[in-house]
Amino acid sequence: MIKKTCFIWFVFLTTLTTLAQEAPLKVGVIGLSHSHVHWILNDLARKDIDIVGIVEPNKDLAQRYAQQYGYSMSMVYNTIKEMIAVANPEAVTAFGSIYEHLHVVEVCAPEGIHVMVEKPLAVSIAHAKKMKMLARKYNIHLLTNYETTWYPTNHKAYTLLKEDYIGAARKIIVRDGHKGPKKIGVNKEFLDWLTDPIQNGGGAITDFGCYGANLVTWLMDGKKPTTVTAVTLQQQPENNPKVDDDATIILTYNDNVNAIIQASWNWPIGRKDMEIYGVNGVIYADNKHDMRVHISKGYDGFTAETFNLEERTPPFNDPFSLLKAVVRHEVVLEPNDLTALENNMIVVEILEAAIKSAKSGKTVKLNAND
Structure with missing residues (x-):
């Protein structure tokens, strides 16, 4: 009984x-x-x-x-x-x-x-x-x-890198942006705070620099860069009078890796793409679905592979599915995951250092223990 x-x-x-x-x-x-x-x-x-x-x-x-x-x-x-x-x-x-x-x-x-x-x-x-x-x-x-968290190409690139498909990483380049918020016609309510240094924290350096900082932190297994150097420009002062609209951020790491984040509101064509250069080859994540891999052969030759990837499977295909899965304890986030708090604390630290570097004209060193 x-x-x-x-x-x-x-x-x-x-x-x-x-x-x-x-x-x-x-x-x-x-x-x-x-x-x-x-x-x-x-x-x-x-x-x-x-x-x-x-x-x-x-x-x-x-x-x-x-x-x-x-x-x-x-x-x-x-x-x-x-x-x-x-x-x-x-x-x-x-x-x-x-x-x-x-x-x-x-x-x-x-x-x-x-x-x-x-x-x-x-x-x-x-x-x-x-x-x-x-x-x-x-x-x-x-x-x-x-x-970019939901781009299958980024996840395929991550897997290939961790499987040593192109050898040890040496340089990562991430490019994000578009023609600029006013040029692409965002609504006034969005434009008002997006171009405000207080409400947005900066201009393109914040709006699009964060993508690269997030992806590079993920690819580097949650390590902080040792140095952050940034240069900003204002190429559309008539549209973005209070903030930068173009930023180049250079990150260096102790393990002979550097990353270049190019964030801009001045690209002629909208883009979110990434290149990962290893000792033996390079991965080009061209957009959400299209990716190329070139493996070095001789001086300037290479073998080439192309990929056209399907959407990721739920709950890893959109933010709201993942939110539910995390809240319902169906998915446990790792600290270095793209959406995780620990990764994004580092992202904010990189952005703050980049803004400081651009204003001062000097390289900013980060403390690995902070």
């Missing part, structure tokens, strides 16, 4: 766990000014997450998107606390300015609500450290989302 009762309880608890994992994750969207918010609004009918509330004090913006996507204005709140009290989300995604990320964590962490912010994690090390402290104190997950 006791064994039968224990078995029934086991089945009952297993069923409850399964139902909890299968139930959609209740998510609140905080801010609509970041145009990456279209990523989640474009898929409101998805089954794995349930948008239970939106925080946006700018009602004109909220109404505009309500008409575009069909959500009810009754689910739009003025403050995070109002939304939490009514909608009770399990997690939130932040689509406001980078400066506001700290406030999101300050409000949500004490409530035990997990947070995912758009890249980068924070505008400064000071903000990032406060966010990390709160995440640890209240035991919440704090993720950072990058578009």
Whole structure:
């Protein structure tokens, strides 16, 4: 009888766990000014997450998107606390300015609500450290989302590098950017803070430099660079009067590796690509799906392979699937993962050092123990 009762309880608890994992994750969207918010609004009918509330004090913006996507204005709140009290989300995604990320964590962490912010994690090390402290104190997950995290080419490149396919890495070049936020026609609400040195932390050096810092930190297994040197330009002062719009960041590592991050709002064509040079060959991750590998042969010859890769499998194919999987304990993030807090603390440190270097004209040394 006791064994039968224990078995029934086991089945009952297993069923409850399964139902909890299968139930959609209740998510609140905080801010609509970041145009990456279209990523989640474009898929409101998805089954794995349930948008239970939106925080946006700018009602004109909220109404505009309500008409575009069909959500009810009754689910739009003025403050995070109002939304939490009514909608009770399990997690939130932040689509406001980078400066506001700290406030999101300050409000949500004490409530035990997990947070995912758009890249980068924070505008400064000071903000990032406060966010990390709160995440640890209240035991919440704090993720950072990058578009390039979901590129199958980047993951294939990582695998080939770790399998020694091109030999030991010597140089990594990451290029990201477009013609500039005003030229590509971002909405005013986004443009206002994206070109503000306080709200965004910088211009292109922050907006697109973070991609390279994130990817290089990942490829280097979470190591910090020993030095950071940066040069910034303002090639469109009429469009970006307060911030840089072109940045070149050079990172050096103790193991004979250097990385060059080219972040710009002045590319004639939008791009997110990466090159990894090893002792024996080079990997070209040209875009999300296309990749080439050249293996050295003689002086200037090489054998060539090309890849056209399919989308990654769930939950590693988009940020919201991964957020649910992490919150539901289906996926455990490693410290060096692209979305992980530890990786992104280093990203913020690199960006802050790069901004300091560009302003001073000097190389900045990083302390490996910080």
